[in-house]
Amino acid sequence: MTQAPVNVTVTGAAGQIGYALLFRIASGQLLGPDTPVKLRLLEIPQAVKAAEGTALELEDCAFPLLAGTDIFDDAKRAFEGTNIALLVGARPRTKGMERADLLEANGGIFKPQGEAINAGAADDVRVLVVGNPANTNALIAQSHAPDVPAERFTAMTRLDHNRAVAQLSKKLNAPVSEIRKLTIWGNHSASQYPDIFHAEVGGRNAAEAVNDEKWLAEEFIPRVAKRGAEIIEARGASSAASAANAAIDHIHTWVNGTAEGDWTSMAVPSDGSYGVPEGLISSFPVVCKGGKYEIVQGLEINEFSRGRIDASVAELTEEREAVKKLGLI
Numbered sequence: 001m002t003q004a005p006v007n008v009t010v011t012g013a014a015g016q017i018g019y020a021l022l023f024r025i026a027s028g029q030l031l032g033p034d035t036p037v038k039l040r041l042l043e044i045p046q047a048v049k050a051a052e053g054t055a056l057e058l059e060d061c062a063f064p065l066l067a068g069t070d071i072f073d074d075a076k077r078a079f080e081g082t083n084i085a086l087l088v089g090a091r092p093r094t095k096g097m098e099r100a101d102l103l104e105a106n107g108g109i110f111k112p113q114g115e116a117i118n119a120g121a122a123d124d125v126r127v128l129v130v131g132n133p134a135n136t137n138a139l140i141a142q143s144h145a146p147d148v149p150a151e152r153f154t155a156m157t158r159l160d161h162n163r164a165v166a167q168l169s170k171k172l173n174a175p176v177s178e179i180r181k182l183t184i185w186g187n188h189s190a191s192q193y194p195d196i197f198h199a200e201v202g203g204r205n206a207a208e209a210v211n212d213e214k215w216l217a218e219e220f221i222p223r224v225a226k227r228g229a230e231i232i233e234a235r236g237a238s239s240a241a242s243a244a245n246a247a248i249d250h251i252h253t254w255v256n257g258t259a260e261g262d263w264t265s266m267a268v269p270s271d272g273s274y275g276v277p278e279g280l281i282s283s284f285p286v287v288c289k290g291g292k293y294e295i296v297q298g299l300e301i302n303e304f305s306r307g308r309i310d311a312s313v314a315e316l317t318e319e320r321e322a323v324k325k326l327g328l329i
């Protein structure tokens with residue numbers, strides 16, 4: 001180990017996703033086989049003991065790249081010097097809770113975390129919000145970190161992207177490795193729009209290869225958009241290993257780049273591209289290079305896609321209005 005360790009803060013470290021995520025980070029899958037990492041775990045006080053248990057297990061793996069694990073119940077300390085911040089811990093919706101209550105409860109988590117990132121994170125900090133409602137939680141955190149470049153705050157739609165790739169691969173009986181340029185637009189919610197009109201399968205346009213608009217509208221799009229609910233119904237708990245896998249993919253791609261001739265999906269602050277109001281954290285097709293991402297420009301958006309993108313963006317706009325009203329941004 002010659003390189004200084006990269007500080008990776010994970011919130012909600014004692015949760016399901018945390019358990020699926022931490023061992024993969026420590027084994028080098030987040031940043032590659034040459035980059036040592038130091039884990040900084042943030043939990044609520046009641047869950048610190050469980051996080052300590054996970055830290056013992058991490059130690060028992062004797063990962064050559066793991067330079068240490070520290071546990072905190074204080075956001076200010078957890079984000080000190082952090083280079084990569086994975087914001088997983090969130091307040092889940094419980095019975096009888098209205099959407100405004102959910103946004104307010106999460107505001108109580110993501111506002112202080114944004115402030116802590118602003119106060120103490122490293123200059124190169126990159127933030128991925130996984131905890132739901134991920135796009136709006138990212139917006140809350142970002143608005144409390146005025147000294148951090150806004151584009152460093154992102155939310156996760158890579159799980160939706162991977163789900164869409166898998167469903168398309170099944171439909172066309174094509175290997176996932178042959179599928180490129182698929183896009184998730186909008187919110188990480190049932191309103192998201194998985195778009196195959198620019199996607200390619202083995203070099204051929206995916207929508208043409210499918211040639212079945214009924215399947216697209218009635219099976220593919222709802223299947224991908226409601227996959228989270230399908231998993232909850234089947235497992236009795238929300239997706240964990242696949243969500244952790246997508247978080248690893250999101251950061252790995254951001255840091256190491258997209259493959260030549262491909263792109264990925266990330267929810268990032270809009271610069272007004274494709275008519276998405278500036279500042280909304282919305283999913284776009286992005287190319288990553290040299291540790292930075294750029295929204296893919298110039299794609300033609302057909303009528304089928306336009307209505308669906310607009311609907312998801314309208315939901316994000318409503319969420320932004322709601323958190324504004326609550327004084328959270």
Ligand SMILES: NC(=O)c1ccc[n+]([C@@H]2O[C@H](COP(=O)([O-])OP(=O)(O)OC[C@H]3O[C@@H](n4cnc5c(N)ncnc54)[C@H](O)[C@@H]3O)[C@@H](O)[C@H]2O)c1
Nearest residue numbers: 012014015016017042043047089090130131132156159243
């Ligand atoms: N974006 C996506 O694609 C995606 C996919 C799956 C799950 N999720 C979301 O990820 C979140 C976590 O899922 P999970 O299954 O790990 O949940 P979980 O309930 O198993 O774990 C959440 C953990 O967060 C902790 N936590 C709560 N408040 C905290 C705070 N203020 N600071 C630090 N930690 C805190 C809890 O103590 C708990 O250990 C949920 O909001 C879930 O809906 C998002």
Ligand SMILES: O=C(O)C[C@H](O)C(=O)O
Nearest residue numbers: 132227228229231238239
């Ligand atoms: O936790 C959820 O509500 C579902 C999750 O966001 C998922 O897409 O699996």
